[in-house]
Amino acid sequence: MPEFDAATLAWQDQYKLMIGTVTPRPIALVTTLGQSGPNAAPFSFFNCIGAPPPMVMFSVGDKESGAKDTVQNIRETPEFVVHIVSDAIKDRMNVCAVDYPRGVNELAEAGFTAVPSRKVRPPRIAEAPVALECRLMQMLELGRKPYHLVIGEVVYFHYHEGIVNERFHVDVGRINPIGRLAGKGGYTRITDRFEMPRITPGGAGKGD
Numbered sequence: 001m002p003e004f005d006a007a008t009l010a011w012q013d014q015y016k017l018m019i020g021t022v023t024p025r026p027i028a029l030v031t032t033l034g035q036s037g038p039n040a041a042p043f044s045f046f047n048c049i050g051a052p053p054p055m056v057m058f059s060v061g062d063k064e065s066g067a068k069d070t071v072q073n074i075r076e077t078p079e080f081v082v083h084i085v086s087d088a089i090k091d092r093m094n095v096c097a098v099d100y101p102r103g104v105n106e107l108a109e110a111g112f113t114a115v116p117s118r119k120v121r122p123p124r125i126a127e128a129p130v131a132l133e134c135r136l137m138q139m140l141e142l143g144r145k146p147y148h149l150v151i152g153e154v155v156y157f158h159y160h161e162g163i164v165n166e167r168f169h170v171d172v173g174r175i176n177p178i179g180r181l182a183g184k185g186g187y188t189r190i191t192d193r194f195e196m197p198r199i200t201p202g203g204a205g206k207g208d
């Protein structure tokens, strides 16, 4: 069985093992606001943490020249909006991943419609099926590269019509999210779903 001592691996190989192993990853398209205007970028080191309060996290590595625009903007304005990347907006998401110079508005480059948020200053993307307005709780600097682990409190939820019912059940099929796999262009859809109720002594269903 192949096995590896992480201490003996080059960082590039550690990274390849990480992104190839932890799959599929949801993708957050994050809007932020800095002195040079709004910014949007996708992050697949992303997940929810729990509630209450509702909390999400994503992780941003540095580029050669230093912190990415998303991190710089969150330092200036400690708020952001997380959008779930659906199949319908995947190509525009991909445009937002281009390493444009600071000040270039990726929202405009991608052809997204920026609309005002309710409780935070960065705009949200109208075309995204879900938008979570967040206030920064903590930004942790981790690792030697380093990574910035951004933790946010969700203060406002937006959904396109027909996704959430009156009991707050979310129809994932109507979001139709894509997930990130390994490699330069690896993604997946949720076209092969199944249900497996949790087994509990009392028989009642339990959340994760």
Ligand SMILES: Cc1cc2nc3c(=O)[nH]c(=O)nc-3n(C[C@H](O)[C@H](O)[C@H](O)COP(=O)(O)O)c2cc1C
Pocket: 027, 039, 040, 041, 042, 043, 044, 045, 046, 059, 060, 061, 062, 068, 069, 070, 071, 094, 096, 097, 098, 099, 100, 180
């Ligand atoms: C699907 C996808 C997922 C990505 N996930 C991450 C990630 O989790 N962390 C990261 O630092 N960069 C990630 N990137 C790269 C950033 O999106 C890219 O560096 C972007 O230009 C950063 O933009 P900014 O400088 O405007 O913040 C990802 C790119 C794509 C296409």
